[in-house]
Amino acid sequence: MEVSRLRALRGPNLWSRCTAIEAIVSCSEAECSLDHISGFEARLRARFPEIGALQPSGQSLPVSLAQALELAALRLQAQAGCPVSFSRSTATVEKAVFQVVVEYSEEAVGRLAFRLAEQLCRAALDDTPFDLAGALAQLRELDEDERLGPSTGSIVQAAVARGIPYRRLTRGSLVQFGWGSRQRRIQAAEVDRTSAIAESIAQDKELTKKLLLAAGVPVPLGRPVTDAEDAWAAACEVGLPVVVKPRDGNQGKGVTVNIETREHLARAYAAAAEISSDVMVERFIPGHDFRLLVVGDRLVAAARRDPPHVIGDGRRSIAELVEEVNRDPRRGDGHATSLTRMRIDDIARARLSAQGYTPESVPPKGKRVVLRNNANLSTGGTATDVTDDVHPEVAARAVAAARMIGLDICGVDVVCESVHKPLEEQGGGVVEVNAAPGLRMHLSPSYGKGRGVGEAVIADMFAPGDNGRIPVVAVTGTNGKTTTVRLAAHILACQGLRVGMTNTDGVYVAGQRIDTGDCSGPRSARNVLMHPDVDAAVFETARGGMLREGLAFDRCQVAVVTNIGSGDHLGLNYITTVEDLAVLKRVIVQNVAPDGMAVLNAADPIVAAMARSCPGAITFFAADRQLPVMAAHRAQGGRVVYVEGGAIVAAEGVKRHRIALSQVPLTRGGSIGFQVENTMAAVAAAWALGVGWDTIRQGLRGFVSDAVSVPGRFNVFDHGGATVIADYGHNPDAIAALVRAVDAMPARRRSVVISGAGDRRDEDIRQQTEILGAAFDEVVLYQDQCQRGRADGEVLALLRQGLHRARRTTRVDEIRGEFLAIDSALARLEPGDLCLILIDQIDEALAHIARRCEEQALRQPAFEAA
Numbered sequence: 001m002e003v004s005r006l007r008a009l010r011g012p013n014l015w016s017r018c019t020a021i022e023a024i025v026s027c028s029e030a031e032c033s034l035d036h037i038s039g040f041e042a043r044l045r046a047r048f049p050e051i052g053a054l055q056p057s058g059q060s061l062p063v064s065l066a067q068a069l070e071l072a073a074l075r076l077q078a079q080a081g082c083p084v085s086f087s088r089s090t091a092t093v094e095k096a097v098f099q100v101v102v103e104y105s106e107e108a109v110g111r112l113a114f115r116l117a118e119q120l121c122r123a124a125l126d127d128t129p130f131d132l133a134g135a136l137a138q139l140r141e142l143d144e145d146e147r148l149g150p151s152t153g154s155i156v157q158a159a160v161a162r163g164i165p166y167r168r169l170t171r172g173s174l175v176q177f178g179w180g181s182r183q184r185r186i187q188a189a190e191v192d193r194t195s196a197i198a199e200s201i202a203q204d205k206e207l208t209k210k211l212l213l214a215a216g217v218p219v220p221l222g223r224p225v226t227d228a229e230d231a232w233a234a235a236c237e238v239g240l241p242v243v244v245k246p247r248d249g250n251q252g253k254g255v256t257v258n259i260e261t262r263e264h265l266a267r268a269y270a271a272a273a274e275i276s277s278d279v280m281v282e283r284f285i286p287g288h289d290f291r292l293l294v295v296g297d298r299l300v301a302a303a304r305r306d307p308p309h310v311i312g313d314g315r316r317s318i319a320e321l322v323e324e325v326n327r328d329p330r331r332g333d334g335h336a337t338s339l340t341r342m343r344i345d346d347i348a349r350a351r352l353s354a355q356g357y358t359p360e361s362v363p364p365k366g367k368r369v370v371l372r373n374n375a376n377l378s379t380g381g382t383a384t385d386v387t388d389d390v391h392p393e394v395a396a397r398a399v400a401a402a403r404m405i406g407l408d409i410c411g412v413d414v415v416c417e418s419v420h421k422p423l424e425e426q427g428g429g430v431v432e433v434n435a436a437p438g439l440r441m442h443l444s445p446s447y448g449k450g451r452g453v454g455e456a457v458i459a460d461m462f463a464p465g466d467n468g469r470i471p472v473v474a475v476t477g478t479n480g481k482t483t484t485v486r487l488a489a490h491i492l493a494c495q496g497l498r499v500g501m502t503n504t505d506g507v508y509v510a511g512q513r514i515d516t517g518d519c520s521g522p523r524s525a526r527n528v529l530m531h532p533d534v535d536a537a538v539f540e541t542a543r544g545g546m547l548r549e550g551l552a553f554d555r556c557q558v559a560v561v562t563n564i565g566s567g568d569h570l571g572l573n574y575i576t577t578v579e580d581l582a583v584l585k586r587v588i589v590q591n592v593a594p595d596g597m598a599v600l601n602a603a604d605p606i607v608a609a610m611a612r613s614c615p616g617a618i619t620f621f622a623a624d625r626q627l628p629v630m631a632a633h634r635a636q637g638g639r640v641v642y643v644e645g646g647a648i649v650a651a652e653g654v655k656r657h658r659i660a661l662s663q664v665p666l667t668r669g670g671s672i673g674f675q676v677e678n679t680m681a682a683v684a685a686a687w688a689l690g691v692g693w694d695t696i697r698q699g700l701r702g703f704v705s706d707a708v709s710v711p712g713r714f715n716v717f718d719h720g721g722a723t724v725i726a727d728y729g730h731n732p733d734a735i736a737a738l739v740r741a742v743d744a745m746p747a748r749r750r751s752v753v754i755s756g757a758g759d760r761r762d763e764d765i766r767q768q769t770e771i772l773g774a775a776f777d778e779v780v781l782y783q784d785q786c787q788r789g790r791a792d793g794e795v796l797a798l799l800r801q802g803l804h805r806a807r808r809t810t811r812v813d814e815i816r817g818e819f820l821a822i823d824s825a826l827a828r829l830e831p832g833d834l835c836l837i838l839i840d841q842i843d844e845a846l847a848h849i850a851r852r853c854e855e856q857a858l859r860q861p862a863f864e865a866a
Contacts, residue, residue, distance in 0.1 A: 001065050001125075002026040003118050008107045011522060012591045013550030014584050015101045016086050021073070021110040025066040025089075027096045033062035037125070044068060044124040048132055051075050064089070065121060066098035072117035073102040073110075080139035082109060092574045099574065106146040109139055149173060150338070151189045151439035154454030162458060164468045165554055167526070177461065178468020179553075180500065180534035184461045190436040191408045191461060198406030202435040203248040205280050208405060215404040217397050218429040220415075222282030228269045232262055234281040241284040243431070244268040246276035256347060257373035258284050260354070267350045285415040285429055289375040290386065292398040292412040292419075293442055293453060296460040299395040301442035301451040302387045302419060308342040308371040308380030312363030318352065319344060319359040322371070330444075331380075338444035342380035347372050383441035385448030386419055393422040401430050409457060411437025471536040471689050472529075472553055474588040477562030477601075478581075479734045480678045481520075481540045483705075483713045484562055487666065487682035489538040490709075491699030495691050500528035503540040504728075505711055505842065509533060521545025525552035536689070543584055547573050551591060558688045559588040559614070560599040560681050564606045565733035570761055582606045592616040597688035599681055602629040602640075619688060621680040623673070625649070639687070641680045646670060648680055650687055657693050659683070664700045671744045672714060674737040675705065707850065712842040714741065717849055720856040721831030723747065726839050726849055730757055732767040738836060739775045747834030751778040753825045754838040755818065756799050758790035765795060766802035773806025776836070778828070781814045782821035784840035819848050826852050 005024045013020065030036040034054065041054060051071055054063050067089045074087040086103040104110025116135045123130035148156060152173040159166050159177050167176045173188040185192040190199070201207055209219045221238045224247055225231040235242040244265060245255040254275035256268035265281075272279045293301040310321035322342050325331070331339040342348075344359050348371040352358060355369060363369050375381040394414070402410035416428025423429060442451045462468055471492075475485045482503045489501040489508070498510040502524040507515035509531055515524065520542035528537050529552065539552070564582050575581050589598045589610045601607045602620035608629045611618045620633050625642035634640045639652045648664070650657040661670035664679055679700065686696050707715045712728035723745065729738050742750070752772050756765040772779060781799050783792075796814055803812055815821040818840050825835050826849075839845035 001028070001031055001069070001118075001121065003069070003114065006111060006114060007548060008104075008110070009101075009550040010107070011550035011552055012554065012587060013546065014587060015088055016103070017554075017591065018086055018103045019105070019107070019110075019550075020086065020101045020103045021107075021114055023100045023114060024092075025069060025098045025100050027065050027098065029096060031065035032096050033064065034068065035062060037065070039127075040065075040068075040124055043127055044072075044121070047124055047130040048072065048075070048120055050079050064091075064098060065125075066100050068124075069114075069117050069121050070100045070102055072120050073100075073113045076116055076120070076135060076139060077102075077104065077109060077113045080109075080113075080136050080143060082106070082139070082143055093576050094574075106143055108146050109143045112139060112142055144332075146171070148175075149188070149440075150443055151437075152186065154439055154443050155186060155189070155457045156454075158452070158454035158458040159468075161455075162462070162467060164458065164462060167530070169530075176530065177458075178470075179472070179529040180470040180537065181498070181532060182466075182468045182470055183530070183532065184468065186457070186461075188436045189409050189439055189457070191457070194408045194435065195406060199435040201405050202407060202410075202433050205245065205247045205432065208433050211404050212401055212430055212433070215400050217401050217404070218423050220282045220285050220429050220431060222280055225269075225279055225281050228266050231269045231279065231281050232265055235259070235265055238281070238283040243282045243284050244272050245280055245282070246272045247278035247280050248276050253378075255374040255376075256350075264350055264354055267346060271347050282431070285427065285431065287415050287417040287426070287428060290414045290416065290419055291383075291437070291441060292390065292395070292414055293437060293439070294398050294402040294407075294410040294412060295453070295456045296408060297399060297403070299390060299398055300387075300456040301453050302385070302390045303383040303441045303445055303448075304386050304419075305375035305377065305441065306382050306384070307373055307375045308348075308382075310342075310363075310369050310371070312365055312367035312369060314365035315362065317360050317362050318357060318369055321363075321369075322359075330446075338440055339382065339446065340378055340380050342371055344371065377438065377441050382446035385442070385445040385451065387442075387451055390419045391421055394419050397423055397430065401433050405433050405435075407433070407435055408460065409437065410434065469557075470529075470534060471558070472556040473536075473538040473558040473560065473685050473689070474541045474551070474553075474556040475539065475560040475562065475681075475685075476541040476543070476546075476585045476588055477560075477607075478565050478568050478731065479729075479737065480562040480674060480681070481542070482728075483666075483675065483678045483710050484560060484681045484685075485538050485540045486710050487678060487699070487703055488560075488685045490703050491682060491686040491691060491696055492536045492538065492689070494695050494699040494702070497535040498533050500531055500534035500537040501539075502528060502537075504542070518542075522549045522552035529553065538685075541588055543575065543581070544573075546584055546587055547575075551587065553591075555591045555593045555596070556588060557593055557596045558599060558685045559592045559596070560685050561585055561589065561601060561607045561610060562678065562681055563601050563604045563733070565604065566731075568731040568733070568760070568764075570764070572759060578606065582610070586610045586613055589614045597639075597684075599684040599688065601677070601681070602627050602633075603677075617688075619684040621677070621684050623676060623680075639684070641684045641687075643670070643676060643680075648676070648683060650683060659697055659700060663697065664703075666700070666703055666705045666710075672741040674741065675714065707846045711846055712839060714738070715846060717853045718857075719826055719829055719835070719853045720860050722829035722833040722835060724826070724829070724835050724837065724849060724853065726837045726846055728842055729838055731760070732764060732771060735768045735771045735838075739771055742834060742836055743775065745834060746832075748830070748832035749778070750776045750834050750836075751780065751825055751828070752776040752836045752838070753780045753782065753821050754799065755782045755784040755821075755840055756795045757784075758795050762798055765798040769799045769802030769806075773803045773809045776809055778811040778825075779803060779806075779809050779813070780821050780825045781812065782818055783816050784818055818845060822848060823852065826856075 007022045009020045070089045084103040088101045241260045243257045254272040289305045326341040398412040411434035413432040489499045501508040502519045506513045507519045520540040525539045596616035598614040602622040619639040621641040623643040647658045667675045715726045717724040
C-alpha cells in the first residue's frame with residue numbers, strides 16, 4: 001500500500017459539504033481484498049478494537065486495504081474526541097488505485113490521523129506492535145493545540161448557529177465573521193471595534209481605578225509601590241489585610257490577597273514583581289470574588305469564583321488531596337478544559353503557611369484548606385453561576401465600569417459579600433476590569449447552569465437578521481465562464497456595489513486588478529471575501545480549484561453553470577467522462593443558499609439535470625424558449641431567459657422584461673451565439689440578486705468585448721481592412737462556437753492560428769483542427785510555451801492529424817513560437833480577409849496584436865481615411 005497526494009479540502013467539495021483530507025492510495029492486487037490477506041482483520045482489531053465494521057451494512061463487495069485505512073483514519077480521530085463522521089473510499093479508473101476521503105475538524109489533526117492510520121495498517125500487515133494509546137494521545141494533544149479555545153469557540157458556534165460564515169485567520173484565536181464589507185473580527189473574547197486605548201487602560205490598574213472613581217463606581221483604596229519596603233508602608237496606610245498585584249497583569253497572575261503579615265507581603269510582592277515591574281497594594285475587601293460579564297450595554301452572566309482548595313479527610317496529605325482533585329477530567333493545563341489543575345507553588349506554600357500547614361500536612365477530616373486566595377479559574381479555582389441573583393444596581397455598576405473604560409466585552413471583578421444587594425450597602429467594590437475576559441466559567445461553571453455568552457457576543461456584533469454575508473455569484477462550466485463573470489460583475493458595479501471578482505486573468509476589487517494570473521481557484525476567492533471593500537463577489541470557479549481544495553465559501557447566493565458540452569480536461573485527476581465532470585461542476589449548485597438561485601443552461605441536458613440538486617430556486621436560460629425544460633419550468637411559474645424577436649426576454653409568470661440585442665455590444669447585435677448565451681447567464685444572475693432592469697440594461701450597453709473588458713474573449717481588431725479576432729478558445733466546444741460566430745461575418749479569405757494545450761486527450765486536440773479544417777482556408781500551427789507534459793512536437797503532430805481530411809484548408813504552416821506565428825499570419829492578410837488567432841499568453845499576445853495593427857494603420861493612412 002502506498003499513500004500519496006494528501007489534499008486538504010477546506011470547503012464543500014466533490015465528496016461532501018464537510019472539510020476532509022483526500023488521499024490517493026495504491027494497493028497491490030492482494031490488498032484489493034482483505035480476504036486475500038490471512039488474519040489481517042483480526043490483527044487490525046487486536047490493535048484497534050474500536051475500528052468497527054470494515055464491511056458496510058448490506059455490501060457484499062470485497063473490502064480493500066484502502067477502506068481499512070479510511071476507517072482507521074476516521075475512527076482514530078473519533079476516539080481522540082474529534083467530531084467527525086464522514087469518510088469514503090472510491091476505486092479509480094486505474095487498477096488497484098483508490099481515492100480515500102476522511103473528514104477532519106482540524107486540518108493538522110486530520111493529516112496526522114492519516115499517517116497514524118497508515119502505521120496501524122502496516123502494523124497489522126506485518127504483525128508488529130502499534131501504540132494505540134500513544135497515537136490517541138498524539139491526536140488529542142494536537143487537537144487541543146489546534147482547536148479554538150472555549151471562549152472563542154463559543155462565539156464561533158453561536159455564529160454558525162445564526163448562519164454567519166467564519167474563517168480563522170491565524171492558528172490562534174483571531175477569527176473573521178462574515179465577508180467583505182460586512183465582516184467583523186474577534187481576537188479571543190475581544191471584538192474589532194474595541195480600541196487599543198481601552199485595552200491599554202484596562203491593563204493599567206491604577207488608571208482604571210481613577211476612571212471608575214470618576215464614574216461613581218466603588219473601588220478599594222491603594223497605590224502603586226516601588227519595592228517591598230514601600231509595599232509594607234502602603235499596607236500600613238490603607239490598613240491590613242491587603243492585596244498585592246501587578247499593575248498591568250491579567251488572568252490573576254501574580255495576585256495575592258488577604259495578606260496580614262509582613263513576611264507574607266514580601267513573598268507576595270516578589271510574585272507580583274515577576275509578572276510586572278509595576279506593583280500595586282490595595283485594601284483587601286472581605287467577601288466573595290465575583291466575575292460579572294458585560295457585553296455591549298448589558299450584563300449577560302455572573303459567577304462566584306472560589307479559590308483553589310481541598311477538603312481534608314484525616315488520612316491524606318494536602319499534596320495527595322491536590323493530586324486527587326487534579327484527576328478530575330474537567331481539569332487540564334491551560335484554557336482548553338472547563339477547569340485548571342491546582343498547583344503547589346511558592347504562593348500556595350505561603351498561603352498554606354499562613355494557615356499553619358505545609359504540602360505534607362494531613363488536615364483534619366472536613367477541614368477546608370485554601371491554596372491561594374485569588375479565585376481565578378486559571379489558577380485552579382472553581383465557579384458557581386449567580387447570573388439570576390445579581391441586583392440591578394450591581395449590574396448597573398458593572399456596565400458603568402465597562403463603558404467608562406471603553407470595552408465592548410468586559411469582565412468586571414467585584415468583591416462583596418453578596419450580589420443580592422448594592423455594593424455601597426455592603427462595602428463591596430470593583431477590584432479589576434478585564435479586556436478579552438475568559439468565558440469558560442460562564443459556559444461551563446463548576447456549579448449551576450451555563451450561559452449563552454457566545455450568543456450574546458454575536459448578537460452585539462450583528463443585528464437581528466444580519467448574517468454578515470455579501471452576495472456571492474459562483475460561475476462554472478466548460479466555456480464562457482470568464483465572460484459571464486466579467487459581465488455579471490460589471491452589472492453589479494452599475495448598481496453602485498464595490499465588486500470583488502476572480503477569473504483566469506486575475507483578482508479585481510472595485511475595478512482594480514490586485515493580483516494577476518489564473519485566479520479562478522478558492523485561494524483567490526477567499527482573499528476577496530476577506531477584503532473589507534467588497535460589497536458583492538463574482539467568482540469564476542474552475543474545476544482544478546474545486547478538486548484541490550473545494551469551494552472557498554460554504555454557500556453562494558447564485559450558482560451559474562454555463563455548459564458542459566463535450567467537456568474539457570477529461571482524463572485528468574480521475575475526471576474521465578463528461579458525467580464525472582458534471583458531478584464536479586454540480587458542487588456549486590448543491591451549495592446554493594436555500595433562498596438563492598441556480599442559473600442553468602437548459603440547452604445542455606446534463607446541466608439542466610442539475611436542477612434536482614439545488615436547495616434554492618432555478619432560472620433556466622436558452623435561446624429556444626420552446627425547449628421542453630424551458631416550457632415546463634415557465635408553466636410552473638419559474639424564471640426563464642430566452643431569445644425572441646431580436647431581444648433577450650426574461651420571463652416569470654406573466655412578467656416579461658425585454659432587452660434588445662442591438663443594445664448589447666458584446667453580442668454584435670445577436671450575431672455571436674455564444675456571447676448571447678453568456679449574456680443570458682449574466683442577466684439571470686443579476687436578476688437573481690434583485691438588480692433593477694434599468695441597471696441591467698445600462699450594464700449591458702456599457703460592456704464592450706475588447707481586450708480591456710474581456711481579454712482573450714472574441715476581441716476584434718482591424719488590420720489594414722482585414723478583421724482579426726483573438727480568442728482563448730481551447731477545447732472543441734469553444735472552437736465550434738467560434739466557427740459559428742465567424743461564419744456570420746463576411747470574409748474573402750479565412751485563416752486561423754492555433755496551438756494546443758498538452759493537458760488534453762489526444763482526441764480533443766485532434767478534434768479542434770478537424771473543426772477548423774472545415775471552416776478556414778489557411779491554418780498556422782504553433783507550439784506554445786508550455787507543452788504540459790507532452791514531448792517536443794507531439795501536440796503539433798496531433799493538430800496536423802486533425803487536418804488530414806480537411807474539407808476546406810489548403811495551406812498548413814508550422815511555426816515555433818506564438819508571436820512568430822501571429823506575425824506570419826498577419827503578414828499575409830489583405831483587406832476583406834478574416835484571421836482567427838487562438839492565443840496562449842493572453843495579455844502578451846493581445847498587446848502584440850494591438851501593436852501590429854497600430855503599425856499597419858500607420859503604414860496605410862489612405863486606407864484608414866477611406
